[in-house]
Amino acid sequence: MATLRNKNQKSTGKVGKSSARSVSSQKKTATSAARTRSENKQKAATTSKKASGNRANGSATPNSGTKPAQASKSAKPLSPSRKGISPKVTGSGSVNTAVHPRKAATKAAVNSKTSPSPKAKSAKSSAKTPTGASGNFSAAEFTRRLYLLQSDEELRKIQRYFKSGEGQYGEGDQFIGVRMGHLFDLAKTFIAMTPDQLEILMDSPIHELRAGAMSIMDKQGRNRKTSPEQRKALYELYLRRHDRINNWDLVDLAAQFVVGAYLDGKPKDPLYRLARSKNMWERRTAIVATAYFLRKGDTTETFKISEMLMQDKEDLIQKAAGGWLRMAGSQQPKQLLAFLDKYAAKLPRTFLRYAIERLSPAQKAHYMKPGKK
Incomplete structure (x- = not known):
């Protein structure tokens, strides 16, 4: 009987211990479940705050069913990104927005094809830049700027147009190849050239330089601000150096407003x-x-x-x-x-x-x- 009682006590002790362990396990499970619920509540609260912030900023959360507000046309991204290339944060914390090498090379190639050459830019701006700012209305300055407008293609056209061959009316005339429209634009910026400088241009063997002198004289003759003394000086220069006005276009450029207007x-x-x-x-x-x-x-x-x-x-x-x-x-x-x-x-x-x-x-x-x- 004693032996049986001892066995029962041992069995009862085991059951008690097992029951205690079960209770402890249940407590742990309950505590874990409570912790999980608390974490879920915190996540839900965080998500709700983010969603509210996104709606305020005009964006939408994934799968929210809300369309983002249209961005302003003037708004620009702080840092560009493209497929395979994301902005990188440097050691200082700034965003590196460098353009991809392939994109930069492509842009440079396009620019090289579409942008005018430095010589063309210089020639174009030279014809339109007023010279009055520097006050240099000399024949030398006019000559320098005229040569910037030289064109081989224009030279071929001029040589077909003017008869300067042996035995022809313009025999011996020399051309460099400048479009007349460009020459006239340049002449406008030299309207203050004096008769002594005009005569230097007229002495040149280059046809375009003599044409430049005639164009300047014509513009001075047309100008209402030209004084009677200046008109007389132009008229006398024209007749005195008529040996250099030796082609039909040179005559037609200035005869009307230099000779006719004076008379x-x-x-x-x-x-x-x-x-x-x-x-x-x-x-x-x-x-x-x-x-x-x-x-x-x-x-x-x-x-x-x-x-x-x-x-x-x-x-x-x-x-x-x-x-x-x-x-x-x-x-x-x-x-x-x-x-x-x-x-x-x-x-x-x-x-x-x-x-x-x-x-x-x-x-x-x-x-x-x-x-x-």
Whole structure:
């Protein structure tokens, strides 16, 4: 019996210990569950705060079903990122936003194709930059800047256009190849050039430099601020150095506002002397200068000098005289028809064609029939 009691006591002790362990395990499980619930509550609270912050900032949390607010167009990202490349934080804590090497190389290649060359930039800005800021209106400065505008392609065009070969009217004329529009733009910035510097340009064997001088003189002649003394100086320089005004374009550039404008209101004897000159370019000056009078409605000198030049053997004089006669006729059509009735049978064909260009087909046929071949 004693033995049996001892066994029962031992068994009861084991059961008690097992029960105690079970209770302890349950307590641990309950404590763990409480801790888990507390952590879940904290996570939920944190998530809720983040969601509220995102909504305030115009963004959305994943799977929230809320669309982000549209970002401002002016807003820019603080640091760029692209596939495979993320901004890196340097040791100092700043963000490294360096562009990927491949992207930088591509951008450089595109820029090299689309950006103008330094020479082209320099030439373009040189023609448009006013020189008045430095006050350098010298022939040397004009020459330096003109050469920046030189173009081999333009030179080929000019050589086809102007007849400068042996035996031609422009024989010996030298060109460097500058577009006339660029030359005229440059001339605008040198309008204050003095006659002594203009004469230096006129002395040059380079056609474009002489054309530059004529363009500057023309602009000075057109300028209302040019004094009577300056106009006289321009007029005298033009006639004194007419040996350097030796092509049709040079004459046409300046004759009207340098010669014609100066002689307005004065005796026209100088024009008649030029019309009788052995120098074809002086004869062309005589007729071209009358364009200034035509602007004011005075056709007298144009009709007179056209009559003096109507038998000229030079093609470029016939074209000028016939063309100016046509312009006078647009103001005085009856006087033009009277001139043609009197001289059509004697006029060279070139002169006549230019003179009747704006007449009716029937009138053209009438006047061309008796003309010389």
